[in-house]
Amino acid sequence: xxxxxxxxxxxxxxxxxxPAWGALDPDRPTVLVTGANRGIGLEFVxxxxxxxxxxxxxARKPEAADDLNALAEAxxxxxxxxxxxxxxxxxxxxxxxxxxxxxxxxxxxxAITPRYKTAFQRVKGMDFDMARQxxxxxxxxxxxxAQAFMPNVAASQQKKIVMMSSKAGSFAEGPKMPMMxxxxxxxxxxxxxxxxxxxxxxxxxxxxxxxxxxxxxxxxGMKMPNAIEPxxxxxxxxxxxxxxxxENNGQFLNYxxxxxxxx
Ligand SMILES: NC(=O)c1ccc[n+]([C@@H]2O[C@H](COP(=O)([O-])OP(=O)(O)OC[C@H]3O[C@@H](n4cnc5c(N)ncnc54)[C@H](OP(=O)(O)O)[C@@H]3O)[C@@H](O)[C@H]2O)c1
Numbered sequence: 637x638x639x640x641x642x643x644x645x646x647x648x649x650x651x652x653x654x655p656a657w658g659a660l661d662p663d664r665p666t667v668l669v670t671g672a673n674r675g676i677g678l679e680f681v682x683x684x685x686x687x688x689x690x691x692x693x694x695a696r697k698p699e700a701a702d703d704l705n706a707l708a709e710a711x712x713x714x715x716x717x718x719x720x721x722x723x724x725x726x727x728x729x730x731x732x733x734x735x736x737x738x739x740x741x742x743x744x745x746x747a748i749t750p751r752y753k754t755a756f757q758r759v760k761g762m763d764f765d766m767a768r769q770x771x772x773x774x775x776x777x778x779x780x781x782a783q784a785f786m787p788n789v790a791a792s793q794q795k796k797i798v799m800m801s802s803k804a805g806s807f808a809e810g811p812k813m814p815m816m817x818x819x820x821x822x823x824x825x826x827x828x829x830x831x832x833x834x835x836x837x838x839x840x841x842x843x844x845x846x847x848x849x850x851x852x853x854x855x856x857g858m859k860m861p862n863a864i865e866p867x868x869x870x871x872x873x874x875x876x877x878x879x880x881x882x883e884n885n886g887q888f889l890n891y892x893x894x895x896x897x898x899x
Contacts, residue, residue: 740792741796747800771825854866
């Protein structure tokens, strides 16, 4: 039976037409990062690569992901895969291609993040298409990824599912202002999906957490007040991820100190 799945995985790999796990070292831990071409995702790839992880770095448009491709060229254990996280068939094809690959950390990072121009839009100007799209990318996609890659995480040493959330989606700690409707609603939904999922993952020894990265400068050419740089945010999140145990399963944690963020 195992041979059948291996053959199926190889066939899927052939159909996908890429080198995939040929470049991954079985003796290293492995992380899969979505939205890896820029911002916090790119910095995760950089820092995991420097720690000698295998990195499966996904991007919507790898052909235009110059910074990511440069990292992959510099680190032979970084592989770049095309993935629009709303494309569930593609997620399943990738999961089939990597069926034999343990994934220590499944890191759902990709998101539609608020744009400065629309962040303060009141309900009168609400863009409902954007809201639906945000729900697909920010809430449903991390759950679909968890569904597809759960066996890979269960087969790994560390067994961690990490989803990037935001305090903007928290009733307790979010801004008490009418802003970022689509983003806040989608992140609040993500929090509940991860919380619900944690009751399943506990049974498999998998720790599922949400992380707040802080306020991070990721818009090129724009510095937000009191924001930190991706290097600091990711360095501190890696310390939190390193320290995760099953006790943290189902929690929403802060980047800086690993404290529990209020829902
Ligand atoms: N920056 C902050 O202050 C902050 C604060 C709280 C939470 N967060 C969270 O941290 C994570 C990273 O934030 P960031 O600031 O680095 O975001 P960002 O700079 O806006 O980058 C978003 C990433 O998600 C990708 N993405 C968007 N839609 C996608 C799709 N359908 N399929 C695949 N990839 C898609 C983008 O790819 P393209 O380049 O192809 O668009 C890009 O790689 C997000 O989950 C965000 O909500 C950030």
